[in-house]
Amino acid sequence: MSSSLRAHPRTRWWALAVIALTQLVVVLDGTIVSIALPRAQQSLDLSDGQRQWVVTAYALAFGALLLLGGRLSDYVGRKRIFMIGMVGFGAASLYGGFAQQGWELILARGLQGAFAALLAPAALALLTVTFPSGRDRNTAFAVFGIVAGTGAAVGLLLGGVLTEFADWRWCLFVNLFFVAVGLVGGALFLSESRADGDTHYDVWGTITVTLGLGALVYGFSLAENGWGQPLTIAFLALGAALLGAFVWIESRVAHPLLPPRIVADRVRGGAFLIQGVAGAIMIGATMYLTFHLQFVLGMGAFTAGLATLPLPIATMVVAPLATRLLPVIGPRPMLIVGPLLAAAGMLYLSGITPDGAYFLQVAPALVILGVGMALVFVPLQNLALTGIASEDAGVASAVANSAMQIGGSIGLSVFTAVYAASVGGHAQRDVTAQQLTDAYGWTFIVAAIFLVGASVIAVCMVRGSKDELMPAHGELAVAAH
The missing domain is CATH 4.10.860 (DNA Excision Repair, Uvrb; Chain A)
Known part of the structure; x- marks a missing residue:
């Protein structure tokens, strides 16, 4: 059994706000610097390879250390690890904001990812034990899923605003605001919980x-x-x-570190794989979208950030409808149809041309992608954690987060390889707008293939009736398997 202090019904919604804010900051930090990369690259004289590592270092450290962070939160205490992660994340952000050389920025991003690996599983585990069952749990996980799903796009918008009207360094300094709110909110509204019994590492x-x-x-x-x-x-x-x-x-x-029972379940394993694909799209593919907006269409950082808004807006509009639909039809139809819609959006986006109008070639694709991703994100977190023993909440939450971050890292690397192959390995300054557009188009086609694969995973692995897939409205197990 888990020894946890349950949040009071009147304060647990405040706890949800703190947890959602934490998820927002760790997800948006995967992309907030993406739109600032052209300015940062010029300021710090980064090569194209180093430019990619500013994004990859964060996602890699985050994904690689999440399992350890999840187990630490189970054993040491979820609130305690949450607070430690917050402080470390803020310190790493401050260091990165003052970076004077490329390696310093890459190191700071890696440190951000390492402390995010403490924050994210602790936050999701706290959500899991704060909302153990019932309709409130579905609502809480829907809110969390929406934040997770739109955070990457919010990062692009916020990064554009800060880069255009302040400086690219503020894409790192802004985290200090989130850290301050998280520390105060965590101290006031989060209750400590940890796993009982043997705590060997x-x-x-x-x-x-x-x-x-x-x-x-x-x-x-x-x-x-x-x-x-x-x-x-x-x-x-x-x-x-x-x-x-x-x-x-x-x-x-x-x-x-990762009990086999957590990933052995076919449905949960399928959810983790789909989450990996979602990370590849929201972290990897969106970066190349911002490059097209800036390098080919000539948008400034702020305008490019605004240009990504159809994606999160479509997701946020559809998500409440999907949340109401989830108990009616269950998660399986959503996880089959959602990726296919998102794939259609990516294929539409692959048709970009150097002189194409944004409102004809880009905006409609982002709307379709946003609708599809809403149908993915709403059921995904709940499905990934349904039936998890409470003492495994931290590490299971870590797997869910890790799948998205590692998926993002691998997706970004694959898309970069596709891009490099398309431009023949030449530096960006040595290729034409048409060559850049063709290269970005190929990355979007590969992203669409990833999404079709996610739909196939849902068909093959997320099987069972609605009641079997969501027992007792997503009830959290309270005993060890």
């Missing part, structure tokens, strides 16, 4: 999964130089071998 599991994910993502990042390069193959093989070792270790240790 899985050292070898932590080492293998962290290094394995790191090697895998780094291998994908090297693929822009060619999939057949020895170093690319070596890192991809090393990552796969280390992750295989991690699976072997987890099946044999007494206190695994």
Whole structure:
């Protein structure tokens, strides 16, 4: 059983606001610097490869350390880890804002990701134990899912505003506001909870999964130089071998970092895979959209940020409707249709031309993409955590977050490789607007293929009746499996 202090019914909605704010900041930080990258690249004299790593360093550190962060929150205390993560995240943001060289910015982004890996699973675990069952749980998870789904797009808009009217460095300094609100709100409204019983740490599991994910993502990042390069193959093989070792270790240790029961469930495993695809789209594909808006269409950072608004607006408009529909039809139809709609949006976007009108070629695609992603995000978080034992809430929450961040890292690396292959490995300044547009179009086509794959995953893995997939309105298990 989990020993937790339940939030008072009148304060738990304030707790939801604090938790949603936390999710917003860790998700938007995956993209807030994307729209500022052209300015940051010029200011710090970054190469094209270093430019990608400003985004990848955050997502990689975040995704690779999430499992450890989730287990720490279960054992040390979810509120305590939440507060530690907040302070560290703020310090890393401050350091990045004052960076004078490219490596300093990349290091700061990695540190941000590491502390976000403490914050995110602690926040989602606190949400899980604060809203254990019933209609309120569905509402809370819908709110959380909407924030998770639109946070990346909000990051693009906020990044555009700050870059245009202040300085790209404020894309990092702005986090201090979120940290201050999170610390005060956390102290006032969050209740401590932790897992009871034995709290041994899985050292070898932590080492293998962290290094394995790191090697895998780094291998994908090297693929822009060619999939057949020895170093690319070596890192991809090393990552796969280390992750295989991690699976072997987890099946044999007494206190695994990732208990096999969490991912062994077919439905939950499918939800995690779909979440990975969602991360690839919202983190990876949206970055190349902002490049098209700025480098080809000639928009400033603020205008480019505004130009991404149809995506989050469409998601936020459709999400309440999807939330009401979820108990009626269940999650499976949404997770089949949603990715297909989103894929249609990406295919529409792949038809961009250098002189094409934004309102004809881009805006409609973003609306279609936003509608599709709303149908994905509303059921996804709830489905991923349904039936989880309360003592596993932190690590299960970490898997859900990790799937999105690692999906984002791998997706960005794959899209970068597709882009590099399309422009023949030439630097951006050496290619024409038509070549850039063609390259971005190919990344959007690959993104559409990813989304069709997510729909197939839903067909094959998210199986069962509505009541089987959402027992007792998404009730949280209170005993160990």
